[in-house]
Ligand code: SF4
């Protein structure tokens with residue numbers, strides 16, 4: 001399973017890197033990128049990424065303490081929307097979003113498992 | 121504005137033949153504002169078609185209900201095998217009238233003329249009956265908003281401000297009553313409204329407007 | 337003049353009962369109900385696809401009732417017929433000697449068994465009253481064209497004293513009466529307090545002098561039926577005290593009858609109430625007992 005991971009500079013990206021340091025990731029291939037804020041993610045971008053991957057993992061600040069206030073919330077809503085469209089269209093690709101503080105990878109692990117679970 | 125909602129995606133897929141070139145044609149006016157058939161939605165649908173293996177493109181023109189705008193997009197339209205129109209029913213028909221050789225399918229279900237009530241909520245307001253009398257009813261159109269189009273007051277099903285047909289629908293007559301009461305105009309409701317002349321409405325057959333003064 | 341009209345004119349307390357036609361062609365169903373009611377009521381009121389459920393037509397059922405020697409009241413709802421069909425059926429029914437008509441808006445089809453259907457609502461109940469009145473008195477159709485022949489018709493309308501907005505209900509009743517309603521049949525009364533207040537307003541407006549008001553009553557068989565009335569039936573208000581009373585009842589059927597009879601006794605005392613309309617939906621057989629218990633038996637003879 002090929003996963004693209006996008007994290008915000010402030011919290012998500014550092015957490016993704018730490019997660020990446022683990023020896024056993026649950027996916028065959030993971031590409032990690034940074035972005036200034038998840039608020040910049042658009043539905044169009046999500047679809048584009050999904051053209052060449054099976055899943056997109058977004059990592060950003062917690063909803064109530066987003067560095068840019070509405071960034072995570074906006075990304076969360078878009079994730080929901082895209083997932084429901086994918087589901088309606090019977091396309092087995094998906095987007096997940098993890099809310100993290102820079103140090104913690106637990107949330108990412110949880111969410112990535114959700115991606116695998118949904119794969120089955 | 122005209123309100124429409126997207127058809128279930130599977131229904132849209134069912135219109136298409138594998139391998140054909142698909143154009144998703146959005147409309148930049150009403151359906152953009154009600155977030156069902158604008159640029160964003162056209163792009164989303166073409167992305168989904170792409171993910172499903174179709175060769176899909178999208179384009180959005182200002183008003184699909186006007187021939188000029190459709191003709192401007194001639195190149196993209198002729199290039200595609202099939203067009204999914206994300207305009208209201210008027211837009212779909214205009215497009216089909218000007219491109220009779222094309223396979224065209226509606227991507228939306230056109231539902232009503234209404235207004236955005238709050239973010240994510242639209243409500244019907246007018247039926248286009250051809251003889252507006254909304255001023256007689258506290259600016260709440262009973263033809264449209266009462267489930268029975270009653271003109272002389274509420275039926276016996278009005279309960280706590282809600283209509284008998286669905287508990288989430290306001291009873292138009294409660295709204296009319298409240299508004300006229302507030303304005304001290306309840307006496308308006310004492311007058312018996314005679315049977316309506318529905319011939320100005322859809323019931324008189326398809327309607328046309330002719331303006332000699334502006335005809336060429 | 338219809339028997340119902342005559343009885344009301346003489347100032348006698350009228351009794352009518354609702355008869356629901358069957359979901360099929362068995363006329364015996366109506367005949368049996370009529371046989372059971374004959375002598376206990378002044379007229380039977382035959383519903384017109386009530387709650388938007390398809391049944392044998394009110395028109396045909398009225399003729400069957402007449403055959404059985406019982407006077408029918410033909411209900412006409414505005415949901416299914418436009419002014420063309422309504423006027424035509426009115427003429428047809430008059431030609432067959434039906435003399436009482438009750439004009440109603442009708443329950444919305446979304447509540448019935450064909451929710452996918454289109455509705456009509458070309459005219460509303462008040463406009464229908466006006467149309468029928470003009471056909472009778474002015475001998476003209478709705479469009480103003482003349483019609484031929486004498487029409488004998490006693491026109492009625494429904495009233496819903498418990499539906500919202502409460503304050504509008506008297507206005508609406510006044511409109512119905514000025515449109516042509518000569519008798520009024522109310523939604524079922526369980527809450528006598530609200531109803532008395534309604535009647536007070538009605539008297540203040542002098543409406544009780546202009547039309548004969550028949551109060552509706554429904555005998556209920558069980559607690560669940562009463563609860564259903566309380567929660568599901570549009571325009572019906574059931575006070576909690578009645579529910580409590582039903583809860584405690586050893587024999588709910590008997591209690592239902594008793595409640596109904598007591599309600600009628602109370603209604604008789606309310607000035608302006610000129611009769612009762614018993615809606616014993618699919619329990620028509622209980623009507624004779626109620627009529628007797630409420631001291632409304634025997635019914636007055638026609639003069
Ligand atoms: S009266 Fe007719 S034109 Fe006016 S708002 Fe109602 S339906 Fe529309």
Ligand code: SF4
Nearest residue numbers: 266274275283284291
């Ligand atoms: S409840 Fe109100 S809106 Fe609904 S049909 Fe009756 S009068 Fe019309």
